[in-house]
Amino acid sequence: MDGVLIDNTPYQARAFQLLFRDLGLTTNARRLLARLNGMPATNILKTVFRNPVPEKQLKEYASQREFLYRTLYWTKRREMPGLRPFLEAARQAGFKIGLGTGSAPETIGYIIDHLDLRRYFDAVVGKADVERGKPHADTFTAVAAKLRVPPEQCVVFEDAVLGEQAAYKAGMRVVAVASSLKAKDFQAPMAVIKDFTELTPERLLELLQSQPTAPKPDKQRAQRNYMKL
Structure with missing residues (x-):
């Protein structure tokens, strides 16, 4: 869906970057998604922490990222040309x-x-x-x-x-x-x-x-x- 039906990867990356900023992380979200895009958000998030993070906490971070993404993309939703x-x-x-x-x-x-x-x-x-x-x-x-x-x-x-x-x-x-x-x-x-x-x-x-x-x-x-x- 993402990146195929719609061209939303820049908004996904921006949402991740805002989450990382809030968490004090310096990971570059665009480079991260270039390698891991398509995986569930919780699995992507597992890779950015030096120490293991409880699954419940990862799900909370993923929900926060989803809220940021929807806010950023709310008025931009449109299908891929053609x-x-x-x-x-x-x-x-x-x-x-x-x-x-x-x-x-x-x-x-x-x-x-x-x-x-x-x-x-x-x-x-x-x-x-x-x-x-x-x-x-x-x-x-x-x-x-x-x-x-x-x-x-x-x-x-x-x-x-x-x-x-x-x-x-x-x-x-x-x-x-x-x-x-x-x-x-x-x-x-x-x-x-x-x-x-x-x-x-x-x-x-x-x-x-x-x-x-x-x-x-x-x-x-x-x-x-x-x-x-």
């Missing part, structure tokens, strides 16, 4: 469409219901629906199960390195959305787009034929991006 026409064309072409995100139900609704996008999705899977979020494959495999589509027939749109790795772990191919990262930051997507004005369902079918199987996940890349802070 998204709605692409979704409409994809449905007309017979594609099943699912949303897999690390966000909680209320955060999902904050975006897709406000923008009236829920009607385009045959399945929605969020943080509350899986035990393990990205970089694990659970979110994407749960979406595929709800859609009743084999993983090898699924394409994941991802803006994050760890999300791309999660897709490959699920046996799915990827179209990278370079809303906050550069094309070189991704491992092996079928294509890299800036937004959905650059893609059609017909072009997507051509890409699927050009890359018949999903790449193997690059464990070293995923580990490097996860650990290097």
Whole structure:
């Protein structure tokens, strides 16, 4: 959802930065999200403290960050350019469409219901629906199960390195959305787009034929991006 349906990563980073300032931390939120974006906020927060922090406290910090993000983004909510026409064309072409995100139900609704996008999705899977979020494959495999589509027939749109790795772990191919990262930051997507004005369902079918199987996940890349802070 974040960075794919909407271009909100700068607001997410700003919310994290304000939280870090309040906590007396000097972590650079933009660089942090470039490596860990797509993970649940509590998991991201675990990486910025030198000593272990109780889960209850992490959840409180995550709630504070969510409040800051919503305040900053309240009047800025808008879909990625070309998204709605692409979704409409994809449905007309017979594609099943699912949303897999690390966000909680209320955060999902904050975006897709406000923008009236829920009607385009045959399945929605969020943080509350899986035990393990990205970089694990659970979110994407749960979406595929709800859609009743084999993983090898699924394409994941991802803006994050760890999300791309999660897709490959699920046996799915990827179209990278370079809303906050550069094309070189991704491992092996079928294509890299800036937004959905650059893609059609017909072009997507051509890409699927050009890359018949999903790449193997690059464990070293995923580990490097996860650990290097």
